[in-house]
Amino acid sequence: MSASSRLRQGALNVAEWLAQPMPSHCGGLAVFAGTVRDVHEGRAVTGINYHAHTALAERRLAEIEAEAAQRFGAEVRVAHAVGELKVGEASVVIVVRAGHRAEAFAACRWSIDTLKQTVPIWKEERYADGAARFLDGTPIKTVKES
Amino acid sequence: MSASSRLRQGALNVAEWLAQPMPSHCGGLAVFAGTVRDVHEGRAVTGINYHAHTALAERRLAEIEAEAAQRFGAEVRVAHAVGELKVGEASVVIVVRAGHRAEAFAACRWSIDTLKQTVPIWKEERYADGAARFLDGTPIKTVKES
C-alpha cells in the first residue's frame, strides 16, 4: 500500500488531506470525514476492523474521483482506512475543491454516498463484551450506476 | 479580537479548526471553507478586503452555531476572516460534528447559507486593474428567519 494509494493502513489524519493549496479558480472546499462511533444499534462499540479487497477498492476509489470530477466539475480526493480503528478515529475522508459551494457540497455528498455502495470494504465491529461481527451491507454496485 | 472570537484578522487556517478531537458519539464531520477566487463576473481579482460590524457579527455567528445545534443536533463551529485576503486564502470556515452524515451535511450547508444572509460582513474586491468595489449583497436577515 503506497503513500499515494487511496487505501491507508490505520486511521486517517484529516488535516493531512487539506495541506494542498486551494486552486485559484476554486471558491469552495467541502470535506467529509467518517469516524468510528461508540455505539451502534444500542451496543457499546470499542473499535472497527476495516477489511478491503485492495485491488478493486483502489480502482473504485479512483473511479469515484473521476466520475465526481466529471459530474460536478470539481476536484475530488477520496481516501479510506483499512485495519483496526478506535472510537473517534477517521475511516474515510472526502475532499472536494470546486468553483462554488453548491458543487462542492453536491460532489462531497455524492462521493461518500457512492463510496458506501461501490467500494469493496467491510466493517467488522468490535464490542465492549468482546464479541465482533461483520455488519450487514449493501450489494455492491458500479460507480456509473450510482 | 480575541483568540476565542469567531472573527479573525487575516486568512483562516482550515486545519486549525479540525484539531479538536471527534466526540465519541459522533460519526460524521463536515467542513466547508470559502476561499478567494481569482475571477469574479469576468474581472481578474487580486484579493478581497473583508469588513465587518464586529459586535453584531460576533453575535450573529454565535447565534448560527446555537441555532444549527438545535435544528440539526450537531456541534457547529463558525469562523470568518476580516481584513485583506489574497486569492486562495480562506475567508470562512464551518465545522460540523454530528451523529451521522445527513445531519452533518445539512447543518454545514444551512450554516454557510445562513451566514451569507445574516452576518454583517462586506466584501470589497480588489481587481488587477487597481480598482476596488464593494459587492452587491443581500439585505440582512435574522438567523431565526433563515
Place this chain on the structure above:
Amino acid sequence: MRVTVECYGASQRWCGAELVSLDLGETATVADALGRLAERYPELALRRDTVAVAIGDEIVAAGRTLAEDERIALIPPVSGG
C-alpha cells in the same frame, strides 16, 4: 440632538465617509435619522429599503428613539462568506 452614524460596507461610498454627524430634533427616531441621510445622500435614498440600522450588537426598529450622542451603524446588504 447629535448622533453619529457609522457607515459600513458600500454605505461608506454612498455617504462619502465612514462617519457622519447628524443634528436631529429631540425625540428623533432611527427613521428620522435615515430620512435625514436620504435627503443628503441620493445614493443612499435609492437603497433606503435595503439598509438596516444597528446599535451596539442589535438591529433596531425604525421606531427606536435615539439618545443624545448615540452611535448608530448603517448595515447595507451583506456579502460575507
Place this chain on the structure above:
Amino acid sequence: MRVTVECYGASQRWCGAELVSLDLGETATVADALGRLAERYPELALRRDTVAVAIGDEIVAAGRTLAEDERIALIPPVSGG
C-alpha cells in the same frame, strides 16, 4: 479444474474460511463456482443473490469462464465508509 476462492467480509463466516479450494469441471464458469459453494455452505446459499465475484480488480459476470488455478474473490454486501 482447480480454483481458489478468497472470502471477503462476512463471506469468511459463511464459508468458515478465508480461502476455499474448489474442483470444477473443464469450462466451468463463475456461476458454477457459486453453485458449488452454495451446495457446501447453506449460509452462502441464502445470500447468493447479494454476492458478487471479482477477478483481479474487476467484478465479473456469472457467465465468465474460469481458468485452471485462477483465484476468484467473493464480494458480499459492502459496508465501507
